Amino acid sequence: MIMVQEKVSELQDKFQRAMFMYSQLDNEKSALLYEIDLLKDDMEEKEQLLSQANRESRDLTSEVKLLKRTVDGLNAQHMALRAEIAQRDQIIHVSIGVLFFSRSTPLVFSQSTIALIEKAVPGSSSIDEKVKRLNKKMRQQVEEAEQSLYARRTARADYANSAHNGVLNEDLQRDAAKQLAEIKFKLQEAERENTNYQGVLRDKENALDEAKETNRHLQNRIEKLHAEYHFHFFLPALECYYYQSAFVDTPNIIFTFFLPALECHYYQSAFVDVACYRFLLI
Template identity: 25%
Template sequence: MSGRRRPGQRYSAEDQALSSISREAESRAQALSANRAEARSYRMEALERQRKEMTDHDDHHSAGDSSTRSSYRSTLPPVSSTSSSISTRPRYSAYTSGFGSRKGSYDASADGEKDLRERLNEAQDKLKQAMLNNAQLDNEKAALKFELENIKDDMLETEEKHISLVKEHRKKNTEHELLKRDYEKSQRDVEAAKHMLEERDRLITEHNLVLVGEDANNEAEEEEDEASESREVPKAKAPLHLVTKEAADILKEAGSGSLDAKIKKLSEENQNLLDQIHRLTLDNQELKAQSTSSRSDGLDRTARLNGPDSAIVASAQREAQQKVNEMKNKLQKAEQEKSTLEAEKTRLEGQVKRLKTTSDKLEASEEELKVEKRKLQRELKEMQVKVEDLINNNNHLQKRLDKVKESKLGVMSASGKES
């Protein structure tokens, strides 16, 4: 009965204080029980002495009565002869009548003593029963006090658990508030990213630009993949690039495939055009040389002949000149197209690099925001579940504390009534 339940985790000062309090309470309980046992033994000894005294008194009283009766018998006169008996008959009859009255009074006193003894025995039995009841009540009172001490210990333990749970609940609430703030910050970042995307789309529309890439025609599919949160790591997507409508038409004419493949194909076509222009330039130079030589030959021939074939020579020269002019025009156009294509290529390459860098940054930030958002949502759900569990535990402990308080009040009221 001495090993009481104590809280599992307490500070050293509290442990020492509680242990000293428990030792003092146990010493007081032991002293009280010893005093009660001693008082009980004293009461039993006193009752035993009283019983012995009453028994001795009864024996002495009965012995006195018997001696009185014997002395009384010895004082009676002896019976004489028949002659004297006749003369003394009236006196004997008077004596016998007096003796009968004394005997009746003695019987009445004996009955009274017997009644008194019975009453005394009943009183002694009642006293013993009362003493037993009192001892039983003392034992019950001690047990109830011990139970009250245990209930107090349980109440202290419950209060400490309640305080620790309240502290933990506050800590979890603080963590929940921090997570909520982080979640709100992530929401703001997501909204800012959406606003940036909307601004990008607006600028694209204002400057007549077009998004090109492998996934340009599957925007709905991409949005669906972006909205899905079931996967931890999103699928990698091909980057999109901004180009003008003319460049988009050129890339569209280049066929299907990735943007790098289309640019490579256009570069090969440009290189082929450059080679063709180079060949045409060489052919033009050859034609120029041929036309110069043919013109000089024609002039010499005209000077030599100076006859009816001069018209034919002139027409041939005109045709050759027309061909030369046509080739010059073609060469100029090819050079212009070459310079235009080179400028467009340089511009497109720079724009592609810039847009690729921007798109990669935006996609990386967007993916990071998505991962962070999913992480925060999971943590928020976990914290909500933990908060609900803590609230349920708090309610359960509060109910237990109320029950313990009610039982404590009942025990205190019962002990007050008994005292």
């Protein structure tokens, strides 16, 4: 009987120890399940962040492509404007020549155009040099925009690699946003410069029209002066032959007799050379 009681007490002790171990294991199981839930929540949060980063990367890629197309369009427009200005300068120098205004140096710009150029490029250099400096500045801005786009593209590739590896770099995102803002600012500056450049082009066209109008008035005045000289200084004893030269359109007079005194005044204008003859009979 005593042995049975001892075995029962021994079994009770083992049962109590087993229950204690079971409670410990149950507590450990609960702790592990809680940690698993935390890890699942953390994984879901990181998956959401990764999806958001991928969406932002796609948006930035589309925006960079759009900005690159804008830069290419501005470059093409800039080259077209340069070619058009060069063509107009050639037409000005060939058809009209050098225009002289109030200054002794030759100019092909109006006063409003000169004011715009001096406002955009201050300094004491000539107008042609300022226009060249303005073109050089625009080219530098375009090159800087291209370099920024290249840097942005490289940073985007690094960002995509880090996202696939599960590493999110916030500094890279801030740097990308900063570079994007710089690109937008430079594009706005380039558009403003392009607008000023178009204004300069319009002023040059107005100057060209004014020069053509001035040339037309001068030619009409020269023709009237020729008609007046031929009418007032015609002499009965003067036989002259009027012929057209093969090189210029100025009428030439061949005198068939000698006068006692011949006074000739030669007038030179900025566009054509006119010879006016005044005869003094003694």
